[in-house]
Amino acid sequence: MPSDATPDPYADPLRFGQRMQILRERRGMSRTVLGGLLGFSTDWVKQVENGRMRAPGLDVVLQIAQALRVRDLADLTGRQGMHIDLFIGPGHPRLAAVRAAVDALPIGDPPTAPPSPDHLAVRLSRAWAARHSAPDHRERIGVLLPELIRDAQLAVQHAERPGEWRRAQAVLSEVYSLSQFFLAYQPDSSLLWRVAERSMVAAQQADDPHAIGVSAWLLAQAHRDAGPAHYDAADTITQQALDYLEHRLADATDEVLAIAGALQFEAGYTAARRGDTASAWRYWDIAREMASRLPESYYHPATSFSRAVMGAHAVTVAVELHAGPESARQAARADADTIPSRPRRARHRIEQARAYQLDGQPEAAIATLDQAYEAAPETIRYNGYARTIILEETESKGTARRRRASELAVKVGVLAA
Known part of the structure; x- marks a missing residue:
């Protein structure tokens, strides 16, 4: 050396x-x-x-x-006993309240009658709508989650009939699924895993295909994001869920068809992380065909799966395969304006920025991250890829690009004003 x-x-x-x-x-x-x-x-x-x-x-x-x-x-x-994963964002102010709700033990008689599963389902639907429409989506759902978690737990505990109990379990599973969108990139990985596992247990208790599909979708993501050692687990969960749903697709509702399509794409996402180009695009093609069977205006509340999101998914596949020119081509083709969800639109803009960065177009990357910030500041603030690109460009030799990156770094909160 x-x-x-x-x-x-x-x-x-x-x-x-x-x-x-x-x-x-x-x-x-x-x-x-x-x-x-x-x-x-x-x-x-x-x-x-x-x-x-x-x-x-x-x-x-x-x-x-x-x-x-x-x-x-x-x-x-240098201390080998201090193995702590640090690829996480800053803690959200609502994290402590959400953690307390998850950790609470729902025993004893509630002070008032617990809400019915149908009532909880309406509240949950409104919470999903708030998440998709708000630029500060973590704050919005962080306010709603503690009571939703508590009430869904109580609804399960106090259900009097088997059908009511299974319906309450399905709602509880989806409440835990919503919680995972809040907990992603937060400094409490064990809490995220606990919620992911509880979501799957509740879905299985409900024997609800849609709830099981959503829980599997999120659990597979958690394994994949934990690193290459967990890719096999992600694949196993995805395939088991697809096998479970397969014979239910002939007369499936739109939401079940959508979660099956989302799982097909997840299989492609993991394949792309492995560098398996053929499998990644094959799964994307299957997912696109399933999306075409959905109504044009349909948009799945948990996964964002729809016709509109397939262009964004193509960008992600190309980026994860580190295919610079192809990722930039897909980024230029995908229309972010067709994505109705603000956080999903912002996430797509981040993926486009990664594509442009891979293709040697840093100016386009920073401009696209500006668009991500305008769509949903809380998405970019907690996204490690976006923060990395911004910090790298604050050291650019180009004065204009360095200034623009530094201004964005201050807005996002990775540089002091």
Whole structure:
């Protein structure tokens, strides 16, 4: 190895400051940018890296790890016992209340009669509508979730007839599914897994095909996003759910057909993550055919599956396959304006930005992330891919692009104003 090579933070027990400097430089991040992310001066960063200042406390170490997009805290500290996944966003102010509702034990007689499953279903439908229509969608559903979770649990506990109990279980499963949209990228991975598993248990108790499909869809995503070691589990869950739904599709409702189509795309998404081009596009073709069987205006409330979203799904497949020119071509073809959900539209814009970044079009990437912010600020604020692109472009050599990226970084909250 040449003498001027960058030291490997995994090879030697270097002091904290050296590890911090190595990881910062590997990200192509200046001391000024890192200091801005942390709320400290450039000189403070320099002193920590040079060992003239003691390693900071745990709270600041965690902030540094997040700013450097370190996936495992041990990479920064050198302490192999500190294996903590850090590819998560900042905690939402409503997280504590949602966590308390999930952790509460619903026993004893409620102060008032629990709501009926039908009443809860109406409230849940309104909550989905609020999520799709609001730019601050996490805040909106974060306000609604604690009471929805509590009331759905009570409805199950106090159901008097088998049919009512199964209906209550189906609603509870979907309440937990909605909760996962709030909990994604939040700093409590164990809570997300607990809710995902409870959703599937409730769906199975309900013996409801739609609830089982939605729960499987979300559980497969949780496994896939946990990393390559979990791809097999994601595939198994997806395929088991598709097998379960297969003989129910001949006379299926639109919502059951939609969840089956969404699961087909999920299989393609995981295949793309594996780098299996043929399988990824084959599953996308199957999903597109299933979408064509739905009414043109139909839009599934949980998965967003519809005719309108298939163009966005094509962008995602190409991006996950790291196909730069193809991903940019799909990004240019897909019409975001046909997607009625604001957070899903913002997510699509982020995928388009990833496509343009892959294709060497950083100006288009930043412009598209601006559009994502306008659609739903809370989507981009908690999305690791968007935050990464923005931070990388704040170091651009182009003055105009650097300024635009820095302005967006301040709006999103990854740089101090």
